[in-house]
Amino acid sequence: MSLAQHFIDTLRCHLPDGGRVVIGFSGGVDSRVLLHLAALYRAQHPDLELLAVHVHHGLSQYADQWLEQCELWAKAEQIPFVAEYVSLDLESGDSIEQLARDARYQVLASHVNTDDVLLTGQHLDDQTETFLLALKRGSGPKGLSSMALSAPFASGKLLRPLLDVSRSDIEHFAHTQQLTWLEDDSNQDTRFDRNFLRHKVVPVINKRWPSFNKAVRRSARLCAKQEQLLAELLKPELEACLNSFQGVEIDTLSRSSPLKRDQLLRMWLEAQTSALPSEIQLQQLWNDVALAKPDANPNLVLASGSIRRFKSHLYWVAPQEDVTQWSKSLTIETPVLLPDRLGELTLGNSSEKNSLMTLNRAALTEPMVVMFEPEGLSAHPHGRAGSRKLKKLFQEYQIPSWQRRRTPILMMGDKVVAVANLFVDKDFYGSDCELVWDK
Template sequence: MTPGAEPGSGFTWPEALCAPVRELPDHARLLVALSGGLDSTLLLHLAVHCHGHSGAVRAVHINHQLQPNASETESFCRDLCGRLGVPLVVEKVTVRSGENSAGGIEEAARKARYSALEAMVQRRDLVLMAHHGDDQAETVLFRMLRGSGVAGLAGMPFSRDLGPATLVRPLLGFERVELERWARSAGLSWVDDPSNTDQRFDRNFLRHTVLPALRERWPGLNRRLRHTADACAESEALNQKLAALQWQAVGGEQDRLPVEGLKTLSLAEQKNLIRWWVRERGFPAPTISSWQQVMQDLIFAREDREPEFRSDGFSLRRFQGDLYLVPDHSQLPDVPVTLEPGPGLNFGEWFLKLEPAVTPERPLPPIRIFTRQGGERVRFRSDGPSRSLKKWLQEIAVPPWERARLPLVFAGSGDAAELVAIGDLWCSEQYSEGAHAAGWRLVVERECD
């Protein structure tokens, strides 16, 4: 622990440091992400100094349980918040052991940290993080070495959405040496993370070996890299605006893009539009080594082909004249599920419920939910002929991957069981609208992706 004390009565926080913390957007709560290190400890003091009178300041400590001093750091955060009169939430997270390696632990810990923060925030919360100019320089250089495009080279934004809340980085305009000078002048204490000196980690190698040499050769390196990040951010903003315009021009919908419209665009425009679409749906932009080959496969495949490109959490699939963005879904039950009156149940991405429409005049038959097994037939009218479910789904152009996940609802048991609903595509008049025949209304809803 770096020795020190709380700011004495003779210390005055400089206005240049206070201004970005004081001039925050309107909020209900300020949640300071407190690691116990220099930067976040300083940020918590600034938040209390600028907003402590409002009672809105809170602190959140994410304990990754990775370092030998994790318990000591947590205790330090509790003591600090106790002295400052700031409520503290401590969240312990577990980094998956498969990612716990020199190459992947940083990213795994980052994901766990942001997931924990997102799970606890509410609307109109501001989450303050203490990233500074040196962190921004590391991020830009690190992403450049990974081959990132302009979106990555734009670095960390001053603010962005975090679930229903907003994440803000008010210290991005300052270098670490400035923050440390002010922290020492104020007599602050903090805990040093021993992993920060381990150069097996890429960021530490950049921080301790590469960036010092670059700064010696090119003074003002942080400023130069910040200019690069700002230029890339402007370029990315223009790319997104272009993609939004072209999305409308080609007739894009939430989950699909017309292939004929994509064909009118250049490869660069196709790449830009796909990346924008994926990010708009909440997924990370795909990393593709050969965009030309992927777009060739997806767009110019024969009509009888169904090409697919898989990425992190989703896949891009071609069906007939459209390109679909298909989220990965959970495994469906491998045996039929019984549906009874009451609060309803989830079946994959579907929600089903039975509710009374009128006072039932006869007992409710057994209601089961399952997926296609082959050979199912459906009778759309009680006095009409039955039809092959497979052929009907083909006729109405339901994509193959959706056919396999449609909840089929059967009423009755054994050979007498009757298909009464097919997802949200069709429901028997016995269980829809007035539902006078059965006395029960079947509700089938597809959850928004």
């Protein structure tokens, strides 16, 4: 099968109807071929929307020239082009490779909407390098499964249509199509681990074992299948451990064997963050956080957040913006988008007659505002005796301390109407409309 037909078949299988194709376009041979293949595919599907996104890291003296050349290639293929500029914190302690990758995917995510597919140019040789890097780190089956052909990404999907194609086949296709591309001088710098493998290690292996790349592909797929099977078998048990804030119950985990407990914790964290803990960190998580003294406030800091304990549950706490100064008007039937990925709040027609979050429309006589600052506020929850400070109510409702200033409060003037997902004040409780917090 030709490379072009392989691309067409792969994209056809993974592109939802009405979805747009976003191309991560660096200008290297892989993404240059992707750009051309996407244009060929569009020739057969004229209604398909394409977008090429180039990320300018500013790490090379040639970065501006690369951007200009990429824009010219996109124009020649009649594909809309967007350039995004990012700056890297080179003092963070992370590798330049990791910083650049994280920044690139963060920018690309902002362009991927529901049903969109992001195309990236990783190929079979890249998969071998990724596998060996995971092996160097001592990764288990999850890490050794390396890169998937497709995976959820932002609001859409990430697709690597060249993942089973060798670098040499990609370059051969580029030559036959008379394509030109950029050569990043940093790709020759063997101080970087991936480049060291590419230039010093993998060629020697391939000379001895010419089918090594294909063997790695099989091993990676087997590891991925094993992980999928574990997830399928353990997902019901994990879901039974979770509360409404996605906290995982320590007592339930403690009744599992250490092997099952560790796998459940990995699965739980995988749903929260891409930076999974090492084996040592996993032991620290259990011994120093889950099993800490009852009066302790343990906190394990990882690369992209931290793990904390509250009321016999473990919680993943991602880096958070301060939203206490944020406020916005709320009208009936008009959703409000909350800040910092906190979801959406809607006051609409009641769908559940017995819901705790239903209100009396006649009592809502003044403009309403959504806010997050509970300081100084009091409320009298429907069905309970007496008024309490919100600070005290949050404790009684067992809301983790880091969630208390991230839970939407509905106000009318200086009165608390409701706290989302917790209670409605007795003066506003009814059955006409319902407050829904879609997280």
